[in-house]
Amino acid sequence: MLGTVIHGPRDVRAQDLPEPSVLTPNDAVIRVVAACVCGSDLWPYRGTTPTRAPHGIGHELVGVVEELGGDVTSAKVGDFVIVPFSFGCGECQACLAGYPSACDRVTFYGGQDRDGLPVLGAQSARVRIPFAQSTLVPVPVPLDELEAKGLVPSLLTLSDVMSTGHHAAVSANVGPDTTVVVVGDGAVGLCGVIAAKRLGASRIVIMSRHEDRAALARELGATDVVAERGADGVAAVRELLGGLADCALECVGTDVSMEQALGVVRGGGSVGFVGVPNGGAELPIRQIFGRNLHVGGGMAPARAYIEELLADVLSGAIEPGRVFDLTLPLAEVAEAYAAMDERRATKVLLRP
Amino acid sequence: MLGTVIHGPRDVRAQDLPEPSVLTPNDAVIRVVAACVCGSDLWPYRGTTPTRAPHGIGHELVGVVEELGGDVTSAKVGDFVIVPFSFGCGECQACLAGYPSACDRVTFYGGQDRDGLPVLGAQSARVRIPFAQSTLVPVPVPLDELEAKGLVPSLLTLSDVMSTGHHAAVSANVGPDTTVVVVGDGAVGLCGVIAAKRLGASRIVIMSRHEDRAALARELGATDVVAERGADGVAAVRELLGGLADCALECVGTDVSMEQALGVVRGGGSVGFVGVPNGGAELPIRQIFGRNLHVGGGMAPARAYIEELLADVLSGAIEPGRVFDLTLPLAEVAEAYAAMDERRATKVLLRP
Structure with a gap:
């Protein structure tokens, strides 16, 4: 399957990667419906942040649950879910206080989770999500209806930029x-x-x-x-x-x-x-x-805001998806980065 | 009359000064009933903050209105008033937003006001207060009754430390x-x-x-x-x-x-x-x-808090005056500073 890996400055590639799978009882595997490029992704792209070794990149996605670990009850296989850009354990003091982005075991895309298990970047066809129980937010509307109404881009923004x-x-x-x-x-x-x-x-x-x-x-x-x-x-x-x-x-x-x-x-x-x-x-x-x-x-506690903002996206009260001004297939991720780097686009949506 | 002047490190003197008087229509002259020494007064006392030229010191007082400029209607001659440690114009955006300590023309004791007119330190027998209209807070209880109930120290704290x-x-x-x-x-x-x-x-x-x-x-x-x-x-x-x-x-x-x-x-x-x-x-x-x-x-917007806290002092719900553990006559202000500097006292109240 395709997944995005950054190798160094201005070297971002959609390349063939092994399919992820559930590795712990608190995991989910999500088939990505839409992902996107963040302004902060441009820092390693531009070399502002050094890339010491190639790693997965991207941290915004919405998608369909394909597989779940045994402990996950917050979503079902087949649900269309919003996945916030950071994963919180849901149990520590910061998580319980509504700040999952300041979780004691906060975990991000594109590296390893707290058990040392790999997490791909969100700019991929499929991703394993750790701490799935406290992370996934199912959308209570069928995906085909959301696509028909053009709501997927706005829902994607709840994973990071709108939150x-x-x-x-x-x-x-x-x-x-x-x-x-x-x-x-x-x-x-x-x-x-x-x-x-x-x-x-x-x-x-x-x-x-x-x-x-x-x-x-x-x-x-x-x-x-x-x-x-x-x-x-x-x-x-x-x-x-x-x-x-x-x-x-x-x-x-x-x-x-x-x-x-x-x-x-x-x-x-x-x-x-x-x-x-x-x-x-x-x-x-x-x-x-x-x-x-x-x-x-600080880093937005996106997970804590998603339900509230979701209601306004579904009602049409807000249309944050309008920040996307270019949509590309995942295979053209390199062009997505280039377009944002060269300010030809504000924000690029990627479709696997 | 006696007023306190700092001349340099560990050289604070209660000395004879000219009586202040009303110089503008927005002035008040207050006869000081109680003043005190602040932890921040110890910085110039210790030389942490340099004293380039002798100046009045002290910024906490309660007292009786002796004279008022023609524009001041917020208090009457004879009122016992709390005077916050900074003077705000009452008209600028910060003042109107409840932050008089961030006033565009914020004025302090012990130097000059915005018109270049002198302001003594609060550790004095009498002080001219600029911006009196927006600064003075009358206490709706006679002074003799407040003294009998021992409330003057707690009221004094509203000028700074409790606020x-x-x-x-x-x-x-x-x-x-x-x-x-x-x-x-x-x-x-x-x-x-x-x-x-x-x-x-x-x-x-x-x-x-x-x-x-x-x-x-x-x-x-x-x-x-x-x-x-x-x-x-x-x-x-x-x-x-x-x-x-x-x-x-x-x-x-x-x-x-x-x-x-x-x-x-x-x-x-x-x-x-x-x-x-x-x-x-x-x-x-x-x-x-x-x-x-x-x-x-930042510096407390004391003026904006005083009414709220005053009610609790008068009711006995809070007793911030307990932070004073030594009372001295104003003439012994040098000992007041020494006692706080040497940690023999937490906070010293001064009586002119």
Whole structure:
């Protein structure tokens, strides 16, 4: 079967791999219906994160349960399921508190699980999922109906990008009548816009220099677009809102984007950050203290959000699948990466 | 009249100063009934913060309104008032959002206001208070009755230390049935214990190595005491709570205390920090991201909390005045500093 392996910078291959199988009683094997490429997948692709040895890549999928270990009762063979991008044990304190992404035994795609057993990347035809009992989320609608309604892309976003945008908004204390600035116009930022609107924000400013992304952001709920950056960006936000924002969503992960997010919120405001930190700077404690800011975030506890967001996807209230602007067969995964790397696409959906 | 001036390391003097007077329509002159020494006053006292030129010191007082500018209607001459440690304009975005300590024109004791006019330290017989309209909080009980009931020390704590302990707890998302670790057993930490209990915490662990402070902390609401520090402290918390804490209150301001606070909370937990950062470290973004922590805090917006806490002081529900373990006349302010510096006292109340 086909599975995606990264071998080094700009060397991502859909190659023939052995079929996965259930290895523990808490496993599932999922036949992938749709997967996709994440902005964070571009870091090893670009060499920003070194690839020491070839490994499976991709961490977003929806699919059909083909095989289950004996302990798994949360889904049935044949169910169409959403699989969050990280796997939590479901039993530790962080999992029980609703933060499976901070699980004591948190496990990811593309390496080994906590028993040392292999886990493929999600950009594959089939994947073994560990901690399946606490991970799988069945969708209570038949797959053919979901496909007919075009809902599969939106459901796929719940595995990561929409849950991550939602986490940024929740971590930034977005609520009714708050003013929000979204830093980042990638797929996560666009989902942050959707989340902020869904949570009742009165003004949603997206910082974007790409006309197409800004236009999509407006369709998804952004009320304003700011193209300026740095101090000019802060001034533009201040002008638009008649002051600074209550909340900022940091959806990039660079030092500059965090500085921007901290700069656009008022004293006592909140920054939710979900961009995986890939700069060298720490969080400036004196600035945060002096301006009484709140900062929170991290890897989204997607599993904990999926049911809530799923209801809104199924009802059509939100359409996060619109962040995909290119669909390719899994066999063309190398082109998917290239298209995102070269900014020819915001986010690419893959069909095995 | 007597007022306290710091001249340099370990050189704090109660000296004769000119009487202050109303200089703008938004001023008040307060006759000080009680003031006190803050842990943060010890930094210039110890030379940790340099004193470039002599200036007034002290930022906590309660007193009687003696004179008012023409624009001040929030208090009357003769009122007994609580004065928060920072003065906010009451009009800017941060003030209106409930964060006067992050006011665009935030003004402090012991220097100059935004008009360049002098402000004495609070450890004085009388002080001119700028931004009086948005700063003064009258207490609706006659002073003689408050003195008879021994409530003046507790009311004095609302000017800073109790409001600050409350801010730590609020910033750490303390609520009903949360488990809390308080890092720091000084007056702020002890007030953090009171605040955590008041907000409904089910377990309150104070990290303390001082038997007397630990004993007082237990009387104020701490359920457990941990003497260990660092990894041993984390292990002790884990043992006591059967896991890590939901919330930590960082009430010291050193790199080590922040590291401790971040270490004792579970994945997805919250740290409220009110210790003025006086170490060299920034906040570790990767640790916060990886464990999905929330961090918030800063200088307490005391003005915004005082009414709420005042009701509980007047009812006797909380007794934050118990953090004072020494009372001296203002003339002996040098001894007050020495007693706190040498840890002979936790917090010293001064009577002009």
